[in-house]
Amino acid sequence: MPTWAQFVLLSAAKSVVVIIILLTAVAYAVWLERKVVGRMQNRWGPTRVGPFGLLQPLADGIKFILKEDIIPTNVYKPLYIAAPMISVALALMSIAVVPFGEQLRFGSFSTPAQITDVNVALLVLLGVTSVAVYGVALAGWSSNSKYSLLGSLRASAQMVSYEASLGLSLIGVLLLSGSLSLREIVNGQSGTYFGFLPRWNFFPQFIAFFVYLTAAFAETNRIPFDLPEAETELVAGYHTEYSSMKFAMFFMAEYTNMFTVACVGTLLFFGGWHGPALTFLPMVVQSFVPLFWFAFKIFLFLFLYIWIRGTLPRFRYDQLMAFGWKVLLPIALANIVLTSLYIGLTTP
Amino acid sequence: MMHTVLFIIFAVVCVAAAINLLAQRHPINSALSLIVVMGSLALLYLLLGAEFVAAVQIIIYAGAIMVLFVFTIMLLNAGEEELSKSSRVAIVFGVPAVAVIVAALAYILSRGAGTAALGDFIGGPKEIGRLLFRDFLLPFEVTSVLILIAIMGAVVLARREER
Amino acid sequence: MPDNYLASYLPLLIQFLLVGAIAGGMVTLSWLIGKHKNTAAKLMPYECGMAPVGDARQRFSVKFYLVAMLFILFDVEAIFLYPWAVIFRELKMFGFWEMLIYVLVVLGGFIYVWKKGVLDWSRADSDQIVALPDRAPAGSR
Numbered sequence: 174m175p176t177w178a179q180f181v182l183l184s185a186a187k188s189v190v191v192i193i194i195l196l197t198a199v200a201y202a203v204w205l206e207r208k209v210v211g212r213m214q215n216r217w218g219p220t221r222v223g224p225f226g227l228l229q230p231l232a233d234g235i236k237f238i239l240k241e242d243i244i245p246t247n248v249y250k251p252l253y254i255a256a257p258m259i260s261v262a263l264a265l266m267s268i269a270v271v272p273f274g275e276q277l278r279f280g281s282f283s284t285p286a287q288i289t290d291v292n293v294a295l296l297v298l299l300g301v302t303s304v305a306v307y308g309v310a311l312a313g314w315s316s317n318s319k320y321s322l323l324g325s326l327r328a329s330a331q332m333v334s335y336e337a338s339l340g341l342s343l344i345g346v347l348l349l350s351g352s353l354s355l356r357e358i359v360n361g362q363s364g365t366y367f368g369f370l371p372r373w374n375f376f377p378q379f380i381a382f383f384v385y386l387t388a389a390f391a392e393t394n395r396i397p398f399d400l401p402e403a404e405t406e407l408v409a410g411y412h413t414e415y416s417s418m419k420f421a422m423f424f425m426a427e428y429t430n431m432f433t434v435a436c437v438g439t440l441l442f443f444g445g446w447h448g449p450a451l452t453f454l455p456m457v458v459q460s461f462v463p464l465f466w467f468a469f470k471i472f473l474f475l476f477l478y479i480w481i482r483g484t485l486p487r488f489r490y491d492q493l494m495a496f497g498w499k500v501l502l503p504i505a506l507a508n509i510v511l512t513s514l515y516i517g518l519t520t521p
Numbered sequence: 522m523m524h525t526v527l528f529i530i531f532a533v534v535c536v537a538a539a540i541n542l543l544a545q546r547h548p549i550n551s552a553l554s555l556i557v558v559m560g561s562l563a564l565l566y567l568l569l570g571a572e573f574v575a576a577v578q579i580i581i582y583a584g585a586i587m588v589l590f591v592f593t594i595m596l597l598n599a600g601e602e603e604l605s606k607s608s609r610v611a612i613v614f615g616v617p618a619v620a621v622i623v624a625a626l627a628y629i630l631s632r633g634a635g636t637a638a639l640g641d642f643i644g645g646p647k648e649i650g651r652l653l654f655r656d657f658l659l660p661f662e663v664t665s666v667l668i669l670i671a672i673m674g675a676v677v678l679a680r681r682e683e684r
Numbered sequence: 685m686p687d688n689y690l691a692s693y694l695p696l697l698i699q700f701l702l703v704g705a706i707a708g709g710m711v712t713l714s715w716l717i718g719k720h721k722n723t724a725a726k727l728m729p730y731e732c733g734m735a736p737v738g739d740a741r742q743r744f745s746v747k748f749y750l751v752a753m754l755f756i757l758f759d760v761e762a763i764f765l766y767p768w769a770v771i772f773r774e775l776k777m778f779g780f781w782e783m784l785i786y787v788l789v790v791l792g793g794f795i796y797v798w799k800k801g802v803l804d805w806s807r808a809d810s811d812q813i814v815a816l817p818d819r820a821p822a823g824s825r
Contacts, residue, residue: 177523184695188702242718252549258707265703269696289695292645296576296766297696303584303759307556307591314549314595326595330748333588333755340762347769353646418714422707491805494751498803502758502794506787509765513772517780520773524690567693577763585759589752596749643689650767654775658782664764665789668757672793675753676800679746 187288188269195268199428200230206479213483237421245316245414252315257412257419260308260426267301267433270294272356274446274463286446286464287356294355295347298437299340302392306332308426313411324410327490328394334497335391335398338384341505345381345512346374346441359445375442380508382442384501389434391497393427395478397485398493435474443470528568535561547601552590559583571644750802761790 204219204226211218219226244253274286291297306329313325347353350361364372375382391398407413412423439445448466451459488496535558542554563578653661765783772779797803 180691181694181698185698185702188695188699192702192706238714238717240714240718241720242715243722249549252553254711258704258711261710262700262703262707265706266696266699269699288699289692291572291692291696292643293572293576296573296580296646300576300579300584303580303588304556306584306588307553310588310591310595311549314591322595326592326748329588329592330751333585334751337755337758337762340759341765344762344765344769347766348772351770351773353766353770417718418710422710494805495803498754499798506791509769510784510787513769513780513783516772517777520776568690570689572689572693573767581756581759581763585752585756589749589756592748592752596746646767646770650771651774653764654768654771654779654782661764662782662786662789665761665786668761668790669793672754672757672790672797675750675757676797676802679750679753679802 183284184288187284191268191288192265195265195429195432196425198432199425200234202428202431202475203233203424204230205475206482209476209479210483213480234421237418240417242417242419245318247317248414249315249317252311253414254419256308256312256315257415257422257426259311260305261422261429263301263305263308264426264429264433267298268429268436270297270355271433271436271440272359272445273467274460276460277464278460290354290356293353295343295353295358298433299343302339303336305426305430308423309411312415312423316411316414318414320408320413321411324407324413327407328411331394331398331493331497332392334494335388335501338497338501338505339388339392341502341509342381342384342388343441344505344509345378348509348512348516349374349377355440355445359440359447362444363447371444371447373442373444378442378508378512380504381512382438384505384508385438385442387501388497389438390478390481391493393430393434395427395431396482397488399487431475431478432471435471435478438474439467439470445470524568528565531561531564531568535565548594549591552587552594555590556583556587559587569644573644573646573649747802747805754797754802757790757793761787 207229208218208226219229222228222232244250269288270291272285272287272290276283277286309325309332310329311325313321313323313328316322346358350358352358352361358374362372362374366372366376370376390396412420415423446463446467448463448469451462451465454462538554538557538561542551542558545551545554559578559582563575563583566572566575566578764786768775768779768783775782
């Protein structure tokens with residue numbers, strides 16, 4: 174087999190494996206959310222399907238496919254169908270540049286634990302995020318329903334407003350690492366400060382992390398920024414008119430985006446796959462320890478998402494817009510100026 | 522080899538989307554075609570080794586400027602356009618202009634294309650940064666004034682002063 | 685080949701084709717499997733059981749447009765900061781001063797926008813709004 178065919182096959186295989194794992198993880202993130210929020214509200218969450226309700230995601234998936242697929246009369250059909258596809262496809266795109274660990278070894282064969290390592294990985298992520306607005310905007314517009322249109326206008330305006338702060342919050346990390354490659358950013362965080370504190374960007378850049386986290390919550394339309402689908406005023410926001418699998422696709426896109434946010438947060442601020450070496454484990458599993466740390470940090474991020482959902486109420490829309498522009502943006506700018514001043518003064 | 526194949530694919534997509542932009546009668550379809558044009562342009566930049574510019578093309582053009590277009594179409598409730606009879610301006614100025622461009626392109630191509638090898642220069646963020654912040658400092662600083670003027674222009678256009 | 689520049693982007697193309705196929709497959713599959721029993725009421729736009737009044741596509745507040753416009757400008761600003769941040773250690777304090785001038789000029793525009801009240805979403809003076817369906821709390825007009 175020629176080398177290029179091997180290369181294409183290997184990367185396609187990697188993509189398939191990563192997408193399958195990601196979609197499974199997304200399904201179980203929904204289960205985890207229902208379980209945890211259930212316990213926070215003093216109820217059980219799903220218990221009926223399988224032990225601890227573990228088969229619930231499977232049951233939900235089957236139900237979504239079997240449900241009647243309604244396309245209302247007044248919708249603009251091509252875009253109405255395209256919108257959920259855009260949302261899901263773009264959500265699944267960003268995982269391609271995320272590194273999960275160093276090298277994966279299976280006997281003599283080894284390959285980087287990443288679909289592809291590009292020089293401008295962070296910009297690819299930002300590009301995908303910026304184009305993702307269309308899924309929401311077109312869904313609302315093509316539905317030709319008042320709730321949908323209002324929800325999608327709100328959602329798009331919210332997403333672009335917080336995208337500005339999101340983009341600016343990452344610059345503090347870039348000042349420290351001097352690279353846009355996610356792999357190099359993570360490698361710059363190995364080692365420790367003062368011999369005990371992990372050399373994570375979180376410690377010098379905790380302001381940037383706060384801005385990033387807030388902006389990312391708003392980007393993914395999660396509580397406390399879930400205005401676009403504020404049930405009490407807008408029914409279900411931009412996906413009011415969607416049913417069956419198309420509705421599920423928006424849902425999947427939302428949860429996949431949560432994973433992307435968790436991945437980027439882990440890579441940029443929490444040292445990616447770096448963690449204590451677990452030397453007591455046998456050699457066979459040693460190469461998977463970084464993967465474990467990465468997955469563990471992602472889990473903590475997701476738990477934070479769910480915890481906040483169980484705790485905070487929703488913002489009012491004017492508060493939300495004012496917060497994004499008047500609070501987050503100035504903080505992000507100030508952080509850039511301060512960080513660059515410090516680095517400029519201390520670099521010989 | 523693969524380079525050429527990819528170039529042809531993306532170039533065809535780009536031109537087809539541009540033609541579709543003109544042919545569509547609903548503004549939202551035209552806007553979406555323009556997004557496809559921007560995306561395939563970004564891929565063409567990528568093939569030339571300009572990875573930073575390609576990413577910027579997506580983020581700014583496809584992700585920000587086109588959002589404004591789509592927003593405007595949504596806000597104004599722009600519906601289907603009616604086909605007008607071809608305007609006189611288009612015939613008097615447009616056709617000769619197209620002829621001039623085609624002639625110029627044909628002349629340049631007939632003289633033989635340049636021989637710059639692809640991939641000699643990778644336009645990554647560091648290379649762009651060195652050029653922008655060392656050699657072309659003044660144009661960079663002037664951009665900030667441009668942004669300032671654009672901000673003011675947007676506000677002035679969008680809201681009338683209270684009287 | 686994997687060391688090659690183009691080869692690092694090829695997997696992105698493969699991923700794109702894959703996710704496109706997945707997205708298309710989901711829509712088609714559910715359309716084929718799900719049953720279709722359409723009634724006129726089922727195909728109406730959802731308005732909590734009321735009969736829909738008028739067209740959904742009305743004109744909306746110009747503020748949405750302003751937000752998109754401001755977003756473009758701050759996005760452009762941020763894009764310039766990326767290559768700057770990446771080579772900041774080479775530029776040192778010189779880089780700090782050139783960026784400070786840049787940020788201060790843009791900040792001037794930001795303060796102008798702030799003072800003009802563009803960022804106050806709830807302030808709804810009548811002549812800048814075409815139609816305001818999601819009006820802020822009472823007393824703002």
